[in-house]
Amino acid sequence: MNTALTIAGSDSGGGAGIQADLKTFAANGVFGMSVITAVTAQNTMEVRSVQDIHLSIIKDQIDAVFEDIPVDAVKIGMLSSTATVALIAENMKKYKPFHIVLDPVMVSKGGSHLLQKEAIEALIEKLIPLASIVTPNIPEAEVLTGQVIEGEEDMIAASKQIVGLGAKAVLLKGGHLQGEPNDLFYDSETTLWIKGKRIETKNTHGTGCTLSSAIAANLAKGMSLEEAIHRGKQYITTAIQYSLSLGSGHGPANHFYELYKNAGYLGMESEVSNR
Numbered sequence: 050m051n052t053a054l055t056i057a058g059s060d061s062g063g064g065a066g067i068q069a070d071l072k073t074f075a076a077n078g079v080f081g082m083s084v085i086t087a088v089t090a091q092n093t094m095e096v097r098s099v100q101d102i103h104l105s106i107i108k109d110q111i112d113a114v115f116e117d118i119p120v121d122a123v124k125i126g127m128l129s130s131t132a133t134v135a136l137i138a139e140n141m142k143k144y145k146p147f148h149i150v151l152d153p154v155m156v157s158k159g160g161s162h163l164l165q166k167e168a169i170e171a172l173i174e175k176l177i178p179l180a181s182i183v184t185p186n187i188p189e190a191e192v193l194t195g196q197v198i199e200g201e202e203d204m205i206a207a208s209k210q211i212v213g214l215g216a217k218a219v220l221l222k223g224g225h226l227q228g229e230p231n232d233l234f235y236d237s238e239t240t241l242w243i244k245g246k247r248i249e250t251k252n253t254h255g256t257g258c259t260l261s262s263a264i265a266a267n268l269a270k271g272m273s274l275e276e277a278i279h280r281g282k283q284y285i286t287t288a289i290q291y292s293l294s295l296g297s298g299h300g301p302a303n304h305f306y307e308l309y310k311n312a313g314y315l316g317m318e319s320e321v322s323n324r
């Protein structure tokens with residue numbers, strides 16, 4: 050069985066972070082493992098509080114996994130502090146996983162900082178150069194490049210700049226711009242638009258976590274980077290299409306549609322989509 054490891058924060062509400070990552074891994078048929086970097090008290094509306102996990106426990110989780118179990122791909126999400134960024138970079142250099150999908154999580158939908166401002170430099174210097182692919186949304190790409198991104202031309206310029214920081218490739222997500230949610234893949238040889246159709250819903254909690262984890266799962270299964278991204282985009286689109294109206298804020302993406310479909314359990318569309 051192929052395996053994937055998420056290194057990220059816990060979302061008590063179950064829609065983003067580690068919880069979204071593990072659901073995505075399962076729905077995409079890979080065995081999921083986790084290294085928890087921070088615990089957030091969070092729901093569909095807000096992040097109430099955050100506790101960073103002690104560095105020695107983060108390190109122990111990494112060693113426990115890598116010393117015993119093969120890891121086909123790593124997804125990195127919320128890292129919270131400069132020290133955690135440095136620790137993860139050090140250990141990625143040590144264990145050299147085949148694929149690292151880096152989602153440079155910075156701020157929650159409600160505006161809470163999931164990466165401290167002073168940790169951004171460390172993320173750029175230490176982790177971006179180790180990534181097989183970096184998957185920023187528009188605001189994250191603006192922070193990484195120091196440029197305002199207002200349209201497709203700006204997205205092309207920003208993605209080049211991010212590859213210039215040492216990433217092998219970038220998937221710049223266009224969901225935060227007006228119009229269709231088209232994402233841009235760039236790897237210094239190829240510039241490719243991964244086109245989407247906007248689904249009218251407020252239930253988009255954890256969509257970035259889900260997409261990066263789906264890409265990691267697909268890489269773990271041996272797909273090329275481009276195929277992993279195309280299939281990942283299909284996965285997140287379905288997960289948003291059937292997203293769940295749970296809670297009063299941004300409800301979560303739906304992993305069960307794809308999971309049940311893969312298991313050959315049909316006829317559950319109305320059950321899951323109408324909640």
Ligand SMILES: Nc1ncnc2c1ncn2[C@@H]1O[C@H](COP(=O)(O)OP(=O)(O)OP(=O)(O)O)[C@@H](O)[C@H]1O
Pocket residue numbers: 065157158185186187222223224225230231232245246247248249250253254255256257258259260282285286289
């Ligand atoms: N309403 C929508 N309909 C269809 N696709 C969408 C929609 N919103 C976002 N997407 C797509 O979902 C994927 C995730 O992008 P998004 O920009 O939402 O990530 P994000 O901001 O990092 O998410 P989060 O931080 O909430 O986890 C991208 O492929 C994006 O184009």
Ligand SMILES: Cc1ncc(CO)c(N)n1
Pocket residue numbers: 057058059060065066067089091126127154156157158163254255256257258
């Ligand atoms: C733990 C966690 N990671 C990532 C995000 C970004 O969606 C979030 N809201 N919470």
